[in-house]
Amino acid sequence: MDIILVVSMRVKLEISYVGDEFCGWQIQPERRTVQGELLRALKSLTGEEPIITGSGRTDTGVHALCQVAHFDLTRNFEIKKIKSGLNFYLPQSIRILSAIEVDESFHARFSAKSKTYAYVFSTSDNALYVSRALYAPDLDYGKMAEAVGVLKGKHDFSAFRSLGSDTKTTVREIFDLSLTARGDFFVLKVVADGFLYNMVRKIAGTLIRVGEGKLDADGLREILLSKDNARTPVAPAHALYLSSVEY
Amino acid sequence: MDIILVVSMRVKLEISYVGDEFCGWQIQPERRTVQGELLRALKSLTGEEPIITGSGRTDTGVHALCQVAHFDLTRNFEIKKIKSGLNFYLPQSIRILSAIEVDESFHARFSAKSKTYAYVFSTSDNALYVSRALYAPDLDYGKMAEAVGVLKGKHDFSAFRSLGSDTKTTVREIFDLSLTARGDFFVLKVVADGFLYNMVRKIAGTLIRVGEGKLDADGLREILLSKDNARTPVAPAHALYLSSVEY
CATH class of the missing domain: 3.30.70.660 (Pseudouridine synthase I, catalytic domain, C-terminal subdomain)
Incomplete structure (x- = not known):
């Protein structure tokens, strides 16, 4: 067992999604968005509702083979369980490809060198x-x-x-x-x-x-x-x- | 213009479909099936409701990159308009790839030499x-x-x-x-x-x-x-x- 006990941790996610099932990446009231679904799954899994920062927005219909996002948790959570836990709560049209703990200097948007x-x-x-x-x-x-x-x-x-x-x-x-x-x-x-x-x-x-x-x-x-x-x-x-x- | 006037004509269709949106190929009451959707589109387009014979059935969930079927019409219909006409009436998850007139000896199931x-x-x-x-x-x-x-x-x-x-x-x-x-x-x-x-x-x-x-x-x-x-x-x-x- 590899339980990491920290007061706060930053998590980097790699995420894939089917674009036409969502009103884009960015969270919006009354709309089904990728960021919104992620937040809901994170709340179910961890009880926390952190700010989820993506590498950038995608519009309605645009697919992601591998979008990247990060968020911080204030309580410790076993990093190995984040991928499977989120995939359990998420709809099939959003899949977490990886979840790793990263240094607090990592920023999904500002640390990106390039996008494809x-x-x-x-x-x-x-x-x-x-x-x-x-x-x-x-x-x-x-x-x-x-x-x-x-x-x-x-x-x-x-x-x-x-x-x-x-x-x-x-x-x-x-x-x-x-x-x-x-x-x-x-x-x-x-x-x-x-x-x-x-x-x-x-x-x-x-x-x-x-x-x-x-x-x-x-x-x-x-x-x-x-x-x-x-x-x-x-x-x-x-x-x-x-x-x-x-x- | 290439209008073919015949009392009856046999049409060969090449059809693609997304399997998980249908309860398989074969027509069934109260179920959304590929054959059922095809028949509905054919009726809208030609006014006729012929028997549509596929090369074989596919089950719920099974996709078709290129299924083949044939049907007979009792009245003449411009062959060039069948593909676009059917695609107009069909849902996006079924697409006609080609529609050609064939000899009456052609049979979607019995004439098949092999399937892949x-x-x-x-x-x-x-x-x-x-x-x-x-x-x-x-x-x-x-x-x-x-x-x-x-x-x-x-x-x-x-x-x-x-x-x-x-x-x-x-x-x-x-x-x-x-x-x-x-x-x-x-x-x-x-x-x-x-x-x-x-x-x-x-x-x-x-x-x-x-x-x-x-x-x-x-x-x-x-x-x-x-x-x-x-x-x-x-x-x-x-x-x-x-x-x-x-x-």
Whole structure:
């Protein structure tokens, strides 16, 4: 037995969830949200109602393969029982992948070095892909894969954000950006030091215009430089996945 | 325009569906079934209520990547409009992948040369895999892949069936059988000229015992030869996929 007795402990969670079953990450009155369900499960398990801090919000419909969050407990709790205990109280559409004790310097949002999102296009309208990928059989994925490199690197991504959340700066660095074929799917992967609101969905939406032949790489660069977010359509939420958060 | 005027036409459908949203394939009063939903959509679209013949039944929870069915219409209907028309009336969890006119000699069940099923094991309890794969992180998949070959070929598969449906013979030929790693998953693929009731789920259930170290290849062969279906556990339905039907 490995019971850790401490007055207070910080716990890091890795969490997966099915986006379309919740009104996004953030807790809201009268709405079923991931943070709200987590808080309810934590209260049932530990009796405490701590603030649960996520690496960032996700919108309604957006899935998480591995979201990260942290919270503090004022009383000791056996860390080994947190994963199974939360999974017992949570709905099946939220699963805790891991729960570990971390140093108090760890912060789910501020300690993150980068985050990885995936936007999944499907070339088959199979029922099993509905609400998990965007059915888009006729796009020119070769052209999209070529053009998307334009957005790599450190830029002011004002053109690729929706208003509605405060941010000090609109400059972000995209470390990695690729569109690759995987079976029935084409997966747009974006790794960046941070993301503006709707940034990946606006990148995906604009990339669709490239795939439709309405825009080329030069046009994409021009939109980036214009900082005009009226020129970038927002792609649907249900094909977006928060893949991982890197610390 | 390609309007085909015939007194009667036979239509072949390729259909995908999410298994856990239906009480199986077969139409039943007061239950939501795939065949029942198809019939309702066909009536809305064409005004007719034909007998819809599937390649075989699937149980509650079992998914279809590509089920095949046929039906006859007594009045002409533009074939090109059947796929989109049915998809308009069907719930999102059933999608028609194709609808083509076929010769009256085609029969979804009797013309089938083989069928392919997949049973999907997952090594991650990610929320997105719940109801789509069996979470089994601790099995020895190497041993399972090795042992499963024993079942290949033409055998009396009495040991690997549940009672409850009539069949002339319990001899089936498995053309191909493999267990391969694919990302977070291990996929058991079975191609055979036909399947007894619960045959794949009983193969998967018994293979799990191999993965747990409770059975080896010789033991698996012995069970096959025993024809004793009390020795083969049935694995859960939600990880089983009807992948394709070959004609």
